[in-house]
Ligand SMILES: Nc1ncnc2c1ncn2[C@@H]1O[C@H](COP(=O)(O)OP(=O)(O)O)[C@@H](O)[C@H]1O
């Protein structure tokens with residue numbers, strides 16, 4: 001029989017295993033194709049031309065995907081070969097050389113691989129469209145960019161080439177596995193352990209210390225430190241994770257074994273020993289999946305948080321739907337006309353008189369940078385004026401109450417140390433002085449000035465009378481700001497265009513919430529889209545790897561279940577054993593990935609969100625949004641777990657074979 | 658006291674239409690009393706394993722009944738059968754059938770822990786039995802780390818640990834060298850006399866069979882002959898050889 005007929009025959013005989021093989025390998029091909037197609041997408045290309053940061057993020061995503069695909073395929077290929085150990089040893093028994101067996105398997109891989117390649121790319125073409133549509137229409141309804149996938153020949157060719165190379169590497173790795181087999185394995189069947197891992201308390205503790213110190217670093221509330229510490233944090237957490245799975249988890253299992261009351265419960269005895277028996281072959285997989293889950297969960301949670309907060313972020317930035325400086329009567333009528341022809345109601349319109357004050361103050365340095373000097377003017381409000389301003393705005397600032405002699409200080413940016421530096425600062429006027437009692441961060445009331453003060457009503461009156469508070473001037477005229485809120489402001493493009501047209505050239509400056517919102521939507525939407533997309537891909541890939549590994553293991557573990565049934569294991573017990581055997585494999589990496597991500601989100605909060613989300617404790621709000629995504633992640637894993645469980649159960653119950 | 662009664666048990670393989678039927682057992686009837694040590698002999702393919710599997714409720718007879726402790730086993734549901742196996746029967750197989758993921762000790766206590774017994778009782782039972790069966794030195798090793806004889810002794814230990822009424826052994830010495838085989842047979846005799854456990858042992862080894870009190874010979878799925886051990890061991894041995902040679906079975 002020549003090799004080709006033998007290979008075809010083998011594929012036919014092993015078709016059940018090969019179907020699972022195709023299923024999980026198809027995912028990788030699908031992933032790579034879709035990623036490449038995404039990179040080739042015109043819109044994405046254009047968006048990323050302007051920002052090298054995104055290109056970098058995307059490229060590193062690409063590298064991670066490639067490394068993982070390689071790892072994934074080699075790992076599943078090796079467990080596939082191991083599941084066919086008997087068959088392979090038989091060839092060897094009948095005098096086939098290892099090299100020839102390797103050639104045979106390589107031929108099989110190539111045949112099945114080519115078919116899978118076609119399926120994977122086909123699925124990629126179909127599902128990338130579907131996925132893009134789904135994401136854009138359901139999750140990112142406000143995203144205005146145009147990400148439509150087309151059939152991309154470039155991506156197809158690159159995918160095919162990449163996988164042919166990967167298949168070759170799989171062939172080599174398979175050869176290594178074959179050389180490791182000994183002929184006696186045929187007779188011992190699967191009796192030899194793949195290598196028990198005893199683990200050690202030292203490694204367990206070390207891994208926990210590494211991870212915890214990574215967490216502690218990540219939780220520092222100083223964005224500078226956290227940014228500098230990013231690489232050390234990654235190294236600490238990732239190495240800790242791998243150590244945990246290599247040496248820590250086996251030890252934990254060992255400790256469970258020592259607790260006889262728990263361990264001797266029949267189901268635990270079987271499943272704990274089965275898991276610890278497989279530990280060596282699955283530890284790296286679990287660790288890798290934990291790390292990837294952390295990356296994916298963080299990406300998805302970051303994207304979602306950014307996206308979900310775009311509206312809040314817009315209003316915390318601008319406060320109103322339309323702001324413009326200067327007020328002319330003629331313009332008034334024109335504006336009203338625009339609103340009327342568009343049938344949009346104005347909710348509220350206020351004209352804000354802008355005043356400033358220039359008290360004597362010491363210079364304030366924050367981190368060697370001048371924050372405040374005596375020359376700086378402050379935008380100034382009385383308590384009443386401020387309260388009515390924020391009442392009118394869509395911002396969620398709170399109204400204030402200020403005792404005489406005190407002041408609130410408002411600054412538009414969040415920066416480490418401002419609060420410490422400014423609290424208690426004395427501002428001296430001609431006959432009086434106020435002391436800053438509270439620091440708030442907001443963009444809204446400054447109207448062009450960085451520093452803003454709110455004073456007690458009576459203090460304010462006194463300063464107006466002494467001419468220390470003066471109206472702001474621009475081009476020789478007193479400056480006012482007109483602030484308007486109106487209905488459906490973020491979605492009415494036509495109205496916005498007409499308003500902008502009406503205002504251009506006629507006022508000093510204007511801003512609309514619509515433009516701001518859509519600008520951030522475009523960036524965040526894209527980040528969010530890529531986050532969703534990549535995470536989706538990671539989830540599917542990691543989960544299908546676990547599925548494949550476990551189903552292949554079922555092949556080897558079948559005779560154990562047969563034996564257990566012989567000595568009287570009931571069906572119910574068997575289901576429990578299967579559950580306890582599989583659940584940790586899915587659950588532990590997921591849980592660790594999510595815990596990692598919770599801390600990663602803390603870092604993301606320190607760097608990005610705390611500036612963006614204008615609430616007291618932005619981390620809690622970030623966690624809220626992240627939890628939604630973690631749940632989605634868990635649901636997908638849950639589904640894969642259930643599929644794996646039923647397949648595994650069917651395989652081990654199938655007595656004939 | 659009678660423990661097992663087999664009435665007209667037949668087993669036909671391939672009962673599905675269009676596959677050729679094969680009658681592996683034909684109208685087998687016999688009785689077993691408490692404390693018996695019975696051997697089942699016959700040529701390869703004569704139906705010994707089939708019979709033992711049926712008695713152990715791993716397989717169902719096509720027709721006929723078998724009654725254990727007054728209970729017709731054929732009437733039991735799948736899960737009741739599992740329970741019945743767990744509580745009343747201990748198995749010893751030719752290829753040991755230990756779980757390679759567990760140490761010998763864990764393998765041995767498996768039936769008890771499946772029954773939900775508490776750790777202390779388990780330890781106590783194990784300590785006694787492991788001492789009697791002489792596997793204490795290797796008890797914390799994994800099956801692939803010990804010899805076949807030790808694995809089989811552990812398997813015997815597992816079969817005994819829940820004090821089964823009956824032990825079914827299918828060619829337990831088949832994979833063992835003569836020394837380990839002899840040890841195991843002594844062990845079974847010891848179990849038989851010490852714990853009053855009923856033993857049914859399939860074998861085609863005459864030497865192994867000579868340890869039994871009674872031997873059933875099977876040919877082509879039917880009981881062909883029975884032999885009882887008298888006081889003269891040598892005579893018993895010779896009679897077995899005679900019957901086996903008539904059966905065309907192999908000798909060792
Ligand atoms: N599952 C089965 N299906 C069909 N025939 C079987 C099956 N199991 C055993 N047989 C046949 O029944 C006969 C008796 O087998 P067995 O009881 O295993 O013999 P032995 O006495 O060697 O243990 C053999 O001829 C065998 O081919």
Ligand SMILES: [Mg+2]
Nearest residue numbers: 705706707827
């Ligand atoms: Mg047999």
